[in-house]
Amino acid sequence: xxxxxxxxxxxxxxxxxxxxxxxxxxxxxxxxxxxxxxxxxxxxxxxxxxxxxxxxxxxxxxxxxxxxxxxxxxxxxxxxxxxxxxxxxxxxxxxxxxxxxxxxxxxxxxxxxxxxxxxxxxxxxxxxxxxxxxxxxxxxxxxxxxxxxxxxxxxxxxxxxxxxxxxxxxxxxxxxxxxxxxxxxxxxxxxxxxxxxxxxxxxxxxxxxxxxxxxxxxxxxxxxxxxxxxxxxxxxxxxxxxxxxxxxxxxxxxxxxxxxxxxxxxxxxxxxxxxxxxxxxxxxxxxxxxxxxxxxxxxxxxxxxxxxxxxxxxxxxxxxxxxxxxxxxxxxxxxxxxxxxxxxxxxxxxxxxxxxxxxxxxxxxxxxxxxxxxxxxxxxxxxxxxxxxxxxxxxxxxxxxxxxxxxxxxxxxxxxxxxxxxxxxxxxxxxxxxxxxxxxxxxxxxxxxxxxxxxxxxxxxxxxxxxxxxxxxxxxxxxxxxxxxxxxxxxxx
Amino acid sequence: xxxxxxxxxxxxxxxxxxxxxxxxxxxxxxxxxxxxxxxxxxxxxxxxxxxxxxxxxxxxxxxxx
Numbered sequence: 001x002x003x004x005x006x007x008x009x010x011x012x013x014x015x016x017x018x019x020x021x022x023x024x025x026x027x028x029x030x031x032x033x034x035x036x037x038x039x040x041x042x043x044x045x046x047x048x049x050x051x052x053x054x055x056x057x058x059x060x061x062x063x064x065x066x067x068x069x070x071x072x073x074x075x076x077x078x079x080x081x082x083x084x085x086x087x088x089x090x091x092x093x094x095x096x097x098x099x100x101x102x103x104x105x106x107x108x109x110x111x112x113x114x115x116x117x118x119x120x121x122x123x124x125x126x127x128x129x130x131x132x133x134x135x136x137x138x139x140x141x142x143x144x145x146x147x148x149x150x151x152x153x154x155x156x157x158x159x160x161x162x163x164x165x166x167x168x169x170x171x172x173x174x175x176x177x178x179x180x181x182x183x184x185x186x187x188x189x190x191x192x193x194x195x196x197x198x199x200x201x202x203x204x205x206x207x208x209x210x211x212x213x214x215x216x217x218x219x220x221x222x223x224x225x226x227x228x229x230x231x232x233x234x235x236x237x238x239x240x241x242x243x244x245x246x247x248x249x250x251x252x253x254x255x256x257x258x259x260x261x262x263x264x265x266x267x268x269x270x271x272x273x274x275x276x277x278x279x280x281x282x283x284x285x286x287x288x289x290x291x292x293x294x295x296x297x298x299x300x301x302x303x304x305x306x307x308x309x310x311x312x313x314x315x316x317x318x319x320x321x322x323x324x325x326x327x328x329x330x331x332x333x334x335x336x337x338x339x340x341x342x343x344x345x346x347x348x349x350x351x352x353x354x355x356x357x358x359x360x361x362x363x364x365x366x367x368x369x370x371x372x373x374x375x376x377x378x379x380x381x382x383x384x385x386x387x388x389x390x391x392x393x394x395x396x397x398x399x400x401x402x403x404x405x406x407x408x409x410x411x412x413x414x415x416x417x418x419x420x421x422x423x424x425x426x427x428x429x430x431x432x433x434x435x436x437x438x439x440x441x442x443x444x445x446x447x448x449x450x451x452x453x454x455x456x457x458x459x460x461x462x463x464x465x466x467x468x469x470x471x472x473x474x475x476x477x478x479x480x481x482x483x484x485x486x487x488x489x490x491x492x493x
Numbered sequence: 494x495x496x497x498x499x500x501x502x503x504x505x506x507x508x509x510x511x512x513x514x515x516x517x518x519x520x521x522x523x524x525x526x527x528x529x530x531x532x533x534x535x536x537x538x539x540x541x542x543x544x545x546x547x548x549x550x551x552x553x554x555x556x557x558x
Contacts, residue, residue, distance in 0.1 A: 033535055033539065034535045034536045034538075034539040036532055036535055037532045037533040037534075037535050037536055040529065040532055042525055042526075042528055042529035042532070043529065045525055046522075046525070047518045047521035047522060047525070049515075076513040076514060076516070077514060078514050078515050079514060153513065157521070158528075161521065161525060202535075259528055353549075354546055354549075354550070357542075357545060357546050357549055358542050358543065358545075358546050359542075361541065361542035361545040361546070362538055362539055362541075362542035365538040365541065365542070366538070394549070394553055394557075395552075395553060395556075395557040396557055396558070397557065398557070
């Protein structure tokens with residue numbers, strides 16, 4: 001082997017190694033969860049029922065807003081300490097009439113605010129309400145929520161108890177997918193939310209830094225709200241994440257309360273999910289740039305600069321790039337006829353398989369009622385083809401030798417080479433499959449083929465494809481506009 | 494629909510308090526302590542998940558390596 005070949009091989013190995021970073025970050029994050037038994041905020045929490053102002057942004061929410069207000073009025077919380085401010089964002093449906101009826105039904109507890117010109121986005125609507133709420137001293141804590149979510153009766157009091165600790169600036173709850181008419185996609189989303197909330201956010205409690213307060217359930221102290229400027233950021237599509245970061249940068253803790261459960265309606269189509277997540281992903285690009293000076297710089301004030309938090313943040317944000325670089329490295333090593341290619345591929349996928357198996361086996365126990373109904377999505381979460389790739393690495397010979405032998409066949413040398421190329425490139429190809437699933441979703445064949453494609457390529461690949469799309473949109477400088485996720489009142493309590 | 498008619502996710506909860514809007518500090522402290530203790534179940538759940546991974550590794554080592 002000459003010097004150039006050696007240098008190329010080392011370069012390709014480095015590319016492959018980028019694929020290991022998300023695996024390591026995922027493993028570290030999930031390994032932290034059991035420590036929540038010892039490092040949680042329950043020891044510093046206490047019975048506490050501050051005067052809570054609930055602000056609901058509402059644009060054409062006539063179908064859901066009445067039930068939302070009724071449910072809030074029946075929360076397990078002292079009624080004299082609860083006020084609901086519905087900020088009607090110039091709705092063109094019957095939202096104003098519905099809210100006015102609720103004001104009459106709950107005098108002193110429900111307030112109707114209306115913006116004459118709307119459509120500027122959720123943050124502007126929230127700020128209209130917050131400005132009114134801050135005009136007097138009544139509000140001690142502010143709950144930001146969405147019009148369609150359903151708070152379980154005890155959820156608010158489970159959140160407020162953490163505010164008894166003056167070091168806490170904000171508390172978030174577990175947003176649980178709650179559509180009554182679940183389809184394959186909402187079941188995948190439900191499972192994703194288990195992985196990202198009662199699992200990953202518990203880990204973030206342990207690590208001492210929260211990435212994002214849920215937009216539909218964020219409770220702030222008045223002091224925290226004033227400290228971060230008394231308003232929600234309007235310059236980005238990731239106002240929830242910016243609020244979360246600002247809270248922590250001002251030296252206040254953000255606590256995730258896994259037992260405060262809020263049901264939410266999530267997109268039931270790939271197209272709607274794509275738009276929602278593209279908005280989130282593009283928001284995260286701006287957050288990453290805005291806070292460029294905090295990453296990997298430990299601070300005494302906050303933990304956002306810790307190595308562990310930076311690893312978790314960037315491994316998710318850069319996951320599609322890691323997948324593509326890793327594929328390029330593996331295919332390159334194979335084409336170089338490097339003896340390392342197979343060994344590295346097996347090591348990477350075995351590590352991924354072990355992490356995947358652990359995270360899924362752990363997560364399904366964190367919300368058994370939900371995950372038991374989504375058992376098909378649990379089994380196929382990595383994607384059926386990825387499971388074959390995993391099997392090929394974890395159980396050598398099964399896919400290449402045993403399966404063909406069942407049909408009296410065997411792979412030739414050329415066939416095995418092509419099969420290997422496919423295996424190594426699959427992690428990148430899977431994103432193309434997810435993109436295709438969206439493209440054909442609205443065609444007659446897409447109604448059947450799109451779900452089948454998502455089961456084949458995996459839900460994670462769909463999310464990666466959306467993140468990759470956000471890179472393209474950012475590079476092209478595409479307009480970052482607020483796309484309200486369509487809600488139809490499908491949540492069932 | 495009243496609050497008490499909503500189905501709860503946390504099935505390990507104690508019986509609902511007499512006054513659900515103002516259950517009193519004793520009840521809330523008990524609930525807090527119960528929730529704190531429940532977090533120790535995470536250790537068992539992680540153990541079960543590890544056991545599942547261990548079974549996969551043993552199968553691999555016994556039959557495929």
